[in-house]
Amino acid sequence: MKQKLLGKTFLWLFFALPLLGFSQGTVSGNITDSSYGGPLAGVNVVVKGTSRGAVSDFDGNYSINVNSFPATLVFTSLGYETKELTVEGPTTLNVSMAESATGLDEVIVTGLGTSIKRSNLANAVATVSNQELVGTTAQSTLDGALYGKLTGVNITSSSGAPGGGFALRLRGISSINGNNQPLYIVDGVYVNNAEIPSGLRFASGANRGNEENSANRIADLDPNDIQNIEVLKGASAAAIYGTRANAGVVIITTKRGSQGKTEVKFSQDTGFNTIIKRLGLRPWTAQSVEDTFGAAEVTLYNQAIANGGLFDYEDIIYGETGLITDTRISASGGDEKTKFYVGASYRNEEGIIKNTGFDRFSLRANVDHKISNTFNFSASSNYVRSSSSRSFTGNENEGGLSYGYTLAFTRPWIDLFPDETGTYPDNPNYSGNPIFVRDLAKNEDKNNRFIQGIKLEANVLNTGDDAVKLIFNGGADFLANETFVYVPETHQAQRGNQNGFIGVGKNNFTNFNYQGIAVWNHNAMGGDLALTSQGGISYLEQQADLIFNQSTQLIPDQTNLSQGSAQAITQNTSVVKEFGYFAQVEGNYQDQLIATVGYRFDKSTLNGNPNKYYGFPKASLAVNLHNFDFWSDGALQRLKLRAAYGETGSSAAFGSAFTGLNQVSIGGVGGSSISALKGDPNVEPETSSEFEIGFDAGLFNKVNLEVSYYNRNVSDLLLSRVLPTSTGFGSETTNLADLKNYGVEVGITVNPVQEENFFWTSNINWWFNRSEITRLDVPPFPQPGAGFGLGLGTFYIEEGKPVTQLAGNVNGVPTQIGNVEPDFQMGFFNNFTIAKQFDVSFLLQWKKGGDNINLSKLLTDLGGTTPDLDTPEAQERTSLGFVAERFVEPAGYLRLREAAVYYRLPSSALAFFGDTVTGVKLGVSGRNIFTITDYSSYDPETSTNGGAGLSSGIEVTPFPSTKQFYFHLNVNF
Amino acid sequence: MKIIQKYYSIGGLALLVFFGAFISACSFDEQVDPNRPSLAGVLTDASQNQLNNLVVGVESAMRNSLPIQTTASGTMARELYLFDADPRNTGDLLGGNGSNLDNNSFYSTAPWGGRYVSIKNANILLQSLDNTTSVTDTQKAGYRGFAKTVIAYELIEVLKMYNRARIDVADPDNLGPILEFDAALTAVRALLDEALSDLNGAGSEFAFPLAGFDGFDTPSTFAQFNRATAAVAAVYAGDGGAALTALSNSYFDLNGDLNIGPKHIFSLDSGDQTNGLFKIPDNNGDQIIVHDSFIADAEAGDTRVSSKTLIRANPTTQDDLSGAYQTALYASNISPIDMCRNEELILVYAEANILTNDLSEAENALNVIRNSAGLADLPLPIVPYTAEELTTELLNQRRYSLWCENHRMFDLRRYNLSNTLPIDRAGDQIFNIMPTPLSENE
Known part of the structure; x- marks a missing residue:
């Protein structure tokens, strides 16, 4: 029986194949925006029911091979209504697509193995397309590129140095000592976003690694490789990610190929960096010199004036114009079985301080292959080599290295330039000469990184009403980071003391993760109810080995570690393993009611009990009122009500459970001294539970509105509380408090004018967040590592107060x-x-x-160099003494973050190039073009304590922020 | 058709088996710190090696925060200024512009914290000794005598700075109260006596090496350090008789080398510390500037001025304060710092004699100090010097003998003379007690 059936099939195929051959052909045409008729680039064209596809070029032209006619072509583009058209044979088909301001057809990942259309989503998930991310201006790092583009996101910059130093806070502070940075997932790989200290604090005297203003390693990802970013801001959306998701999840999808003609794209950005603003010189007069520094100093001042004027060291150090180039080339295409995207890019960015810069070489190969009707796999490979030179900024203690410190004390009549023999004079005003540091000292890092993601899918069952798919995905992120810090023995704070400093860090990180998921789609109630169920497991392992080698007492001019007679090594290793189960069921009744319930169990070696599972539930409901029969179209075309609840967790930092002894030595004998951190062997994850409600509405065909309110409670907050130091310990990380965050997010998209020759889209994101510590089991305390004590101002953990409050001692x-x-x-x-x-x-x-607390000003006030010191306001300020209130400044601002003008060459002009060039686009753009603020330093976005934990708003002599201007050239072949 | 479906199922089954393997294999081991030994590991069945490592921890931590402890109290007592990038060194500590001392700034938190790390290490050592059989009871007595003596020495440092101390800190979850000066000092003196009896039963050799205790590294010679400390504590308690008794069992030698005594030692070795009170001569931005009054008030020819200070190539000014001299107390960043040298004991001897009213012996001792500094004997008075006059002279000699060694602020406080200090800038104030750190949660 079976044999006969197969035989018949073959017979049928024998006849049918030639016929199929005859009906093959190409459909091509031009795609335009229906509102104004302009060309639409980047539209995906797919033959329905196949994986055959093409993408439109800059001029909106597409061309697609169709195997069998009649066929249905599906045209999709982010932000446009999807269109399906049937073609009977090879033809020219011009398509006009209508804007869908909210991207309702956009697909959002909500489970680990499933996705959902935005119009059915019950959470306010923010997405950023490639166009939004890098379409206006060129971007150095992807986190820095997100400024102002998402509701509910706060971005903190800890350094203006090329190569980043950003922290993303989603919906306020979710953790104080646990992980406050979102989980980054790139093509299924949990990637490393560590901020790796270089150990320069051992030369500069900075208090902690987080004061070294290192970059965070998400800077290794080329933002131009990204197709799409989804940001799950809170627990209600991210619950299925369990204990890694307390601070939200950023899901990044990189570009992939599509079937059709191979497209080659070349683009070149050329631009420059300059300081965002100059603070200027104090308007010195002989009188003010005498009043500030005494009569003896006036002689020096007069000498300098006679010899050609004062030295503006701000301009000398921060005043360079840094050249930026970014070159990218990519090719994408594929056939029915295999699709590919390969790209290479090189970005080179010079800083505004001489000898600083960042460069990144990135190679990417993304391949999708259909093995059979059952199996298909995708691989995403990314190799990155990046390096940066960040020089010395931020807090220090008498190292004589950090420019802001040196400049605060250096009087502008002192000549610090080297003499004719190349000898740099000592700075008589501070412990370092900034010109010496700029020219001779080094703070560099190099990163070799390989990120490999893989996904294997098996469609094990597919009947009309049931489909079962198994998905295995995972990947690895290997990062080899090397840091190098060198301070020559001739530096004035080194001579006679450390006699030169070399610090070499060799830091290896290996992260890998995988998930196994089974997804079952079931149509019930005659197709009215679609059920999507999934269950699976997830495993994550993060290994780190940080080795720091230090050499001092150097042989002159040597930069090799072995050329010093006092050496020290420190090593920190860690292995973190996490394992979880999850399950989720989603029901969709006729796109009217969409409900989801899910649960995740996680355990982690970071918890006191590594084998105890913690549970994280979620549930959500979306009601599309406009899809009900009673809905009648009026001004209000669409209205969706939504509610979602979810829980996530965050485990304590590695080592929180251990009480250990540190290595010390005296008299050549080694020994053990109590470590400042008292471990809590019962430490548990902090848990966030979030409830979000909101609505989405579409009005007058022009306006889309998305409003959300959320309320998130973090219970058993992990706090590194200060212990009475008479215990011998400094701090303990344990579960001590509850924290509440709530806020409102509003997104409005409007198309006010939709004329043929003038098309205007406007997008407003508005949001706020408030926090309160609702329980604290210990007396209020200044947060360790987030400020400089109550004397100068610090974050202060206190019940009933916002977690973001700054406190100082006022009358004790x-x-x-x-x-x-x-x-x-x-x-x-x-x-x-x-x-x-x-x-x-x-x-x-x-x-x-x-x-903000502006402690840079404290230093310049102390050094007598603050530009405004001669004004009555400044005299009032200085009369307060060095108290914390004096340095609090309003940090609000209005900034032109990005602006650009682009010109697309018309097809007629392209004809000049013949067939080879299919599109040319030229443009100029800028970033941070102007800022209006009352804040008196460089940039109100600042953090002297890096990106982790409670860090923002405290400024100590950062690397000044920059503004950037670019010329862009994009060519498609 | 069915064949194909079966093929699908086999593929799925394979994947399920694959997942299943991971699920069953996933039980995590108990976690241990891969980077350092655990505290629990030394608290029970500690080996002799582990005990000796703790001894090193005790000694090493005695040096923690010594620089700021010394410069902060020295600034408050107008011995010196610390000119660096932190304005609190020239602001708060001098009460500039009406500012007060802060109980959450480095100068108040670090000295307290530093002393109690050493005390904690000593307490860990004491607890470990109770739970191990790796050393004999005689050897244990040696460890205990050492640990208790150091705890007492460190508590005296706390009392000098803060005028109070928490004595019972062995159990971090159940701390004893913070005691005021007199009660705390009584407890410290009792602890020193307890330590002495341990040392007396500790045989002839310690089971552990010591660093910086050359000549004081056996139970009997270490007991001399114990008694020196007891003598210091006794005069601080106003108990001259006890001080004299203790001195007689210490390394006090009226005619001996002034520099004899245990020292904090430093090196460039990995894990070791350097002497943070060393400052590069003529460096700016990180310098101990000598208070003008120390130079101006000195008797002509006092060699202590010329040996401890150095005139700068250029006078320096910061925060409206200025000075022409800088520290020369230490020759390099690995020069040792004295814990308690014979010179101090001679001054303690003089003080004890004033307290017991043997004024001529006190005068004699003060003349030993004067002579050693190149100064002549006190002029022969028409009537014998009174106790007050000798006390004034004693405090003056202590000022010059112990400059920048964390004595002046406490000396003036205990004799109620802090208000005699000069004011350098309008609006400055004089403080003589460091506030107890905020983290003590009082």
């Missing part, structure tokens, strides 16, 4: 003196397409409220 009583939380933030993005060929866009970001 710890008192709130500020709050880094803004009143609200707003992003205002506008895009104009004029006469079909010009694109003009800009992004304004407004941060209203929020305070």
